[in-house]
Amino acid sequence: MKKISFGMVGGGNGAFIGDVHRRGAVMDNLAVLSAGCFSRDLQKNKETAFLWGVPEDRIYSGYEEMAAAEASKSDGIDFVSIVTPTDTHYAIAKCFLEHGIHVVCDKPVTTTLEECRKLQRLAGEKGLLFCVTYTYASYAVIQQAREMIRQGAIGNIINIIAEYPQDWLIVSRASGASAKYAWRLDPARSGGTACCSDIGTHLEALISKMTGIRLEAVLARFIHFQGSPLEHDIQVLLRYENNIPGLLWASQIAAGNDCGVRIRVFGEQGSLEWTHTRPMELRYAPLEGPVQILTANKPYCYSACTSLCRLPAGHPEGFYEAFGNIYQGFCRHLAALKKGKAAEHFTYPTIEDAAAGLRFTAACLRSEQNGNVWTALDE
Ligand SMILES: NC(=O)c1ccc[n+]([C@@H]2O[C@H](COP(=O)([O-])OP(=O)(O)OC[C@H]3O[C@@H](n4cnc5c(N)ncnc54)[C@H](O)[C@@H]3O)[C@@H](O)[C@H]2O)c1
Incomplete structure (x- = not known):
């Protein structure tokens, strides 16, 4: 199966959850990190991109530029992971949805219910998936x-x-x-x-x-x-x-x-x-x-x-794997959607859970x- 391509906003080296997302997303070889705007600090942005093998021409200094550029590429990202502070999620998620790009966003998805509902409506209108990473049920x-x-x-x-x-x-x-x-x-x-x-x-x-x-x-x-x-x-x-x-x-x-x-x-x-x-x-x-x-x-x-375990019983799996489980469900759903297949039962938290x-x-x-x-x- 061709890997799903994704980009990331936030999660520059030294941030907490972005790195967990990166490892969770690639854990089952379903996705590859292809683009990013990891930090507003240019140096940190580049360092993070180089560490993860993101090509130089797909490192962006702003998320708007990233969404527009990736949407116009034939091999642009399928989804974006948003791992910035909570108050920035709404504008970033809205921007990527408007460019037709599926979204994974950390919780809480927005600071208000009203904004969450706007994103929910927009994703619904555009037929785009929206995953919100509530960790523990996974x-x-x-x-x-x-x-x-x-x-x-x-x-x-x-x-x-x-x-x-x-x-x-x-x-x-x-x-x-x-x-x-x-x-x-x-x-x-x-x-x-x-x-x-x-x-x-x-x-x-x-x-x-x-x-x-x-x-x-x-x-x-x-x-x-x-x-x-x-x-x-x-x-x-x-x-x-x-x-x-x-x-x-x-x-x-x-x-x-x-x-x-x-x-x-x-x-x-x-x-x-x-x-x-x-x-x-x-x-x-x-x-x-x-x-x-x-x-x-x-x-x-x-x-x-x-089906959510990767190791024989008794070998500890934990936080990274919980993110892996979320990304596995999300990527399988997205892969099915790309092939035009009917959605099966996919278990990952969504914008409805965020609401x-x-x-x-x-x-x-x-x-x-x-x-x-x-x-x-x-x-
Ligand atoms: N699911 C979980 O278990 C879990 C755990 C921790 C944090 N979170 C959530 O994850 C989000 C991030 O939390 P954190 O602790 O990693 O924050 P953090 O402050 O450690 O990291 C935020 C990162 O975003 C970058 N950033 C900020 N604005 C940006 C922009 N406009 N463009 C590009 N990069 C930008 C910062 O430079 C930094 O690298 C929050 O919403 C938080 O609630 C979830």
Whole structure:
């Protein structure tokens, strides 16, 4: 199969997530990086391009120039990966969609729901794919959990507890290194929330993809650390369809925690639990039997899980592979589309999931502003 060609905006050497995207995108040999505008710093832009073998005539100093030039080439990029700070996503994604180029964008896709819906409409009108990289549901064992829930392993869901503690903000404040995170801490650039839109939305996406149930309302409390204008800790009561309750805690000031995603789903017949620090394992506690630790890629796993594993069971796969799984689904979908084939079932997060995340954020913000009251998600 001819490889899918892609370009990247953002992710210059030294940035966080762009490099993870590059490795995830090429992991299964489905895609090749052909063009880029990796940084507004010309030197860094070139260094990143050379490191990844991007030809000199396809290094661009601005994304508008890149979109126009690539759209006019017979062998121009099929899709662009956008890995810049969040407040820049809208203009960049809009520009590439207008030039007929498919988009992968990191989350949160935009700072407002309105902008997200505009991108959703534009992609729909143009018939273009739009992937948004919510990472955690793309771990293989989360798909195992999804299938087990679907098959009734834990019965009807009666409670969901999800948490995402980090300590980067409190650590960087103490060490005076906050400047590195400037865009994340600026209310004008972050859409009015910090912790909620950054990592609260990761949990919202994880719960929804793992359980398949729909969130209806939230009651949120935002905690501001040392007078920060933005919240850096959120505690949210959740109400899902059929009145299923849930509890979500995300924090950027939880000392001693790096990236401690943990989810527990309790059902009438048992429970399932996953922790990011043991990403290949799923704890399954059936009501009438011993607790079991399921390992990804074992013969007893569903194909929804094993198809996302690249190594024999017991060999750790993690964050890079989760991005690999997203890009694999996206590239297969795009390849089918290019061949004019009907879309099969492709599992990767899309702009619809991004809209769900922004609806969650907006509802949490309204709940907080109105005195921590139950708030329905906007349609
Ligand atoms: N999915 C995840 O797990 C995950 C993890 C971290 C970050 N993110 C998201 O990824 C995005 C980027 O975050 P980050 O931590 O990598 O940021 P970062 O600040 O480390 O990197 C941003 C990069 O974009 C470049 N850039 C900025 N504006 C540009 C422009 N107009 N043209 C070209 N390059 C430009 C910067 O030079 C830098 O290289 C954010 O939306 C963030 O929320 C997602």
